[in-house]
Amino acid sequence: MEDEFITPAAVSTLTGVSVAALAQLRYRGIGPTFYKPTPKTVLYKRSQVLAWVEAAAQQRTLPRTRTA
Template identity: 70%
Template sequence: MMDEDFIKPDVVEELTGIRTPALAQLRYRGEGPRFYKPTPRTVLYKRSEVLAWVEASAQSRTGEAAIA
């Protein structure tokens, strides 16, 4: 049994609100949460890594980035 919770893209969609096709685009562009491909047609994510990715995207304001 795996001690890490692997989840499929549809579960990532439920957790984040990011649609499955948008997740595919993020993977293609090398963005988004880290993913795993145990077979050519299987995509899995670790729940903890998806949640960490969402946490890392926290913002303190909207719009363009603050100018230092």
């Protein structure tokens, strides 16, 4: 059932990203792909959310650079 549609609340539970942060990501165009079947309905495909998380995989956190 990875291609099921899920709500922002379900995405938040799945990823730990708040519903408000998901709204900001949608606004900025940098979050997972979403669907708007009606003006007030936002849906995500579970498989696309998981792919978005997988695409953000990191091997390490880069050290902070110092600025003068």
